[in-house]
Amino acid sequence: SQQGEEDPQALSIQEGENATMNCSYKTSINNLQWYRQNSGRGLVHLILIRSNEREKHSGRLRVTLDTSKKSSSLLITASRAADTASYFCATDGAKSGGYNKLIFGAGTRLAVHP
Amino acid sequence: ETGVTQSPTHLIKTRGQQVTLRCSSQSGHNTVSWYQQALGQGPQFIFQYYREEENGRGNFPPRFSGLQFPNYSSELNVNALELDDSALYLCASSLEAFPLHFGNGTRLTVT
Numbered sequence: 001s002q003q004g005e006e007d008p009q010a011l012s013i014q015e016g017e018n019a020t021m022n023c024s025y026k027t028s029i030n031n032l033q034w035y036r037q038n039s040g041r042g043l044v045h046l047i048l049i050r051s052n053e054r055e056k057h058s059g060r061l062r063v064t065l066d067t068s069k070k071s072s073s074l075l076i077t078a079s080r081a082a083d084t085a086s087y088f089c090a091t092d093g094a095k096s097g098g099y100n101k102l103i104f105g106a107g108t109r110l111a112v113h114p
Numbered sequence: 115e116t117g118v119t120q121s122p123t124h125l126i127k128t129r130g131q132q133v134t135l136r137c138s139s140q141s142g143h144n145t146v147s148w149y150q151q152a153l154g155q156g157p158q159f160i161f162q163y164y165r166e167e168e169n170g171r172g173n174f175p176p177r178f179s180g181l182q183f184p185n186y187s188s189e190l191n192v193n194a195l196e197l198d199d200s201a202l203y204l205c206a207s208s209l210e211a212f213p214l215h216f217g218n219g220t221r222l223t224v225t
Binding site for chain 2: 035040043088102103106
C-alpha cells in the first residue's frame with residue numbers, strides 16, 4: 001500500500017509558468033523527499049525536508065511541509081520543457097525500524113509545453 | 115564516480131520461471147535497497163541490505179530474495195514468477211540514510 005497521494009495526478013503547463021504539486025501522507029515522519037523520474041528511467045533525488053522544517057529552497061524548487069496537515073507541496077518556478085517528468089513524494093516513516101524504507105505516492109505527471 | 119548500474123535493462127520471462135537481477139552500487143555506498151514499480155504507480159519497497167545483511171523488508175513474499183556482496187553489489191532473485199511480477203525493478207544505493215541514488219531499473223515482463 002502507498003502512504004502518500006499526489007495531487008494532481010497530471011499537470012500540463014506552458015514553459016515559463018509555475019508548477020505546483022501537492023502530497024499528502026498518513027503517518028508521522030522524520031523527513032519527506034521529492035524525486036523526479038523521466039519516462040521509464042530511475043528516480044533522481046530533488047530535495048529533502050525534515051519534519052522540523054517548514055520550507056526549503058533549491059534552485060527553482062520550493063518545498064513546503066505542514067506536519068499538522070500531513071501535507072507537502074513542491075513548486076517549480078519558471079518551468080522548462082526539460083522539467084517534463086513524473087514527480088514523487090516519499091516519506092521515510094518515523095517507525096521504519098532503523099532502515100531506509102521510503103514510501104512513495106503514485107506521482108504527478110508534469111508536461112511542460114514549449 | 116560511477117552511478118548505480120543495473121542489468122539487464124529489459125527481460126522477458128514465462129510464468130513459473132526464476133529471474134536474477136543485478137545492481138552495482140555507487141562507489142563508496144554500503145547500503146542497497148530494491149523497489150518494485152508497477153506501471154503508473156510509485157515504487158514499493160522490497161528490501162534493503164546493509165553490509166551484506168538484510169535489515170529491512172517490505173510486504174513481499176519469500177520468493178523475493180536478495181544478496182549483497184562484499185563489494186556492495188547486489189542481486190534480486192524472484193522465484194516462481196507470476197504475471198503480477200511484471201514491473202520496473204529499481205535498485206538504490208546510499209552511504210548515509212538519504213538520499214537514495216537510483217539506477218535506471220530493469221523492466222521485467224512475465225508472460
